[in-house]
Amino acid sequence: MTVRTPDTGTEHKGTGPEAGDRGPGPVKVRLDVNGVRRDVEIEPRVSLLGALRDELQLTGAKRGCDQGTCGACTVWVDGRRVLACLTLAITCEDAEVTTVEGLAAPDGSGDGQLHAMQEEFIRHDAFQCGYCTPGQIMSAVGCVREGHAGDDREIKEWMSGNICRCAAYPHIRAAIRAARDRV
């Protein structure tokens, strides 16, 4: 997981004035979420998780702890899995943010098909209450793409940032094994 810091340099490419001059009140922040440009008016202290959930109504990323301990908020920023609760939204300008809502091509492209990982999570019953599931799935695809899903030992290690309190772990591993060649 990576930690992003606000862009305070002179090469700032965001919309408004430089980050040091923006805030503490609400400022316009330009986000690119699931391939769509979304402008939000938020305070610089708003996390990416808060912006996604409260401003954009993208509630797939979950709030479980707000402390970076549970992984339920996992999304991708520029293709890397990050904890949205520990990431300030304002640091994500000029980055591509992908949430679970962007994984299955909700616009109907790709015939509205689920992503292979989503299909295998359903088939292997890799969840119960479903609350950690979007984070697990975003992390699982990331884990495969990073080349960390070679065997169960590796999957166990690289998926241990996402807590599933229902303890569907053996089924999560089965879903990742089943989907890894199609990711």
Place this chain on the structure above:
Amino acid sequence: MTTTAPAPAEGPVGRPLDRVDGHAKVTGAARYAAEVPLPGLTHAVLVGARVAHGRITAIDSTEAERAEGVLAVLTHENLGKIAAQPPLLPSLAGSVAPGETFFPMQGDEIHYAGQHVALVVADTYERALYASRLVRVSYAEEPSVTVIDQGRDQAYEPEAIFAGFIPGRTERGDVEAALGAADVTVDHTFTFAANHHNPIETSAATAYWEGDRLTLHDTTQGVTATQHTVAALLGVPHTRIRVIGHFTGGSFGSKAMVWHHPALAALAARKVGRPVRLALTREQMFVACGHREEQEQHLTLGAGKDGRLVALRHHKLSPTSPFDHWAEPSLGVAGQMYACPNYEGVYRLIRANTTTPTFMRCPGEATGLFALETAMDELAELVDLDPLELRLRNYSESDPASGRPWSSNGLRECLERGAERIGWERRAAPPARDGDWLIGLGMAATAYPVYGPNNPQRARARLYADGTAVVQAAVTDIGTGILTVMTQVAAEALGLPVERCRFEGGDTDLPNVAAAVGSSGAGMVSAAVHAAASALREQLVARAVADEGSPLHGADPAAIDVRDGRMVLRDAPGTGEDYAALLQRNFVPDVEATGSWGPPPHDAPFASMTFGAQFAEVAVDPVLGLVRVRRLAGAFAPGRVLNAKTARSQLMGGMIWGLSQALLEATHMEPATGRWANASLGEYLVPVNADAPDVDVDFIEVQDTVVNPLGVKGVGEVGQAGVAPAIANAIHHAIGRRMRKLPITIEDIVSGG
């Protein structure tokens, strides 16, 4: 992962169908209580007391009130009084179900650390959170009691515990005399850390008023429980409160009772005149929805040389709150597991400065069976018997507590199947070695009660003229798969393919059912759904035989089968018609029926439990103190399995919970401050993927014609009980030392015991 399940039935019930809500859950479309989009939504954040006991001397909220975006700061000085404090009843009773008989922000007294003292409402979550830190509260602090060691001398024996449902003392025979005469005794004290549920979704409610009508989206195990409780607290009639909870992001007991946040959200929404969302922080989950209490259990077994039990004495000591006599019923199942003529079980409590403890998955069974089943392992060693043989020797055909026969059993078969799956014959040899690891095998028997509701459970079924059906009951999905299995039950009773049935729950506008707690949801809701769907089917068949235009006109209803939505003569399947054809021909848009079941009689001449057996293989590094569970194998006899896939998942999850109880979970109280010292998921350990081994789940088929119409005994909790003693017994096999404390930590392994 290896699993066996009963052979698939012909109808939908039992088949391993994928979850009907799977698509919503994997795409992020499933909306939980804190995710409902509403115009003008505001956000509330609670402030908790810094001290564990005392009085508020002053609250200064001026700075918070002046902060940007703040709409209200509510404290005991301006919140207003609740209408009434409802009594504490388990939510299965189907009535009011407050988590404790205390409501905060009604006065200046502080009874426990973290007690809600203020609620800040603002236009954004971040502003509410920031302003909550600006509320200045001053306290006159008094000494507190929060752990057993501080209150041992104040312990008392309550008349009853658990909302008055369980007597404080239970006796049969003469335990003292029997222990005196026993050939062998085992006598030990077992200690257990407090535990917190920690579902990944924190408790939350979204509340809004339309005139005098309140709508609440709540994280709950039972929307009806929330409705009853909030109605009583607010003094608002049921007809003006609708509670919705389509998805609950895990509960494990933390949302089984109705804690303070839904009523507080409703009061705040009334105050600010806008919708209010109130979600607890992770830290608040440690002080605002109960916990499994710290406990000590003193257990004494007396047996003959042949290993047959003659006496069992089981005492428990635990802290409760200042308000309620609560202890999880740890002595119940442990006192019913084996034939034993002389028994004494006693609960003792200490008044402490915490919330009232509450249900946590396997409430009581998980701790009581740890004491019993590790003591049984020791008894087996003393009388030189295989631990498995000792269990079989003490097997009871009837409930030793009531003397009534079991409505169904299966324990023997579970023990035999589990032994086969783990390779129990290996245990006869000295522990194997794998490098620095010593490999041990352990086992334990397990059981969980079959609870029934106290009130009728209802459902409604409606068939439309297009041949599709919707079936409804006010049950909430907490991850059990209830929406899926009820779709299967409805489809089977109606004779429809599952694709043409939809089950809806999670809304108090639907027919009443009690909260899905105590592993009872599948049994009681399936009974209601089965009744409603069967009534609807009978109604449709009756309509067909009475209809001159139907090919079934004049036929005997009892001679008609329904398959794929088509009513046919059993002996002449070519004669018949579709439901849809019947309704369309008669210009009937839909047909509806309701059904109800229960409550089951309290004086049935049977006793009911779900039995199982747990086996564990562990690797122990005695030098580094490490324990790795290599494999768990469980076999269970839960009666009828409604969906082999979701049932297996629940049992598997339960077994990993047992592992967690054995090796990880502890909330540590800091007695000097009366505060939980590790109130975060970084410091309260729960299993991650790397901790969870592969798990064998096996089913033993037993038919139960007593518990409910479909013979469902439940799978939510029995998977957990018995795992911790199986692991502790495996550790003993590996290194020769007894573990009598949970969780078992590195220090316990290396300290030399």
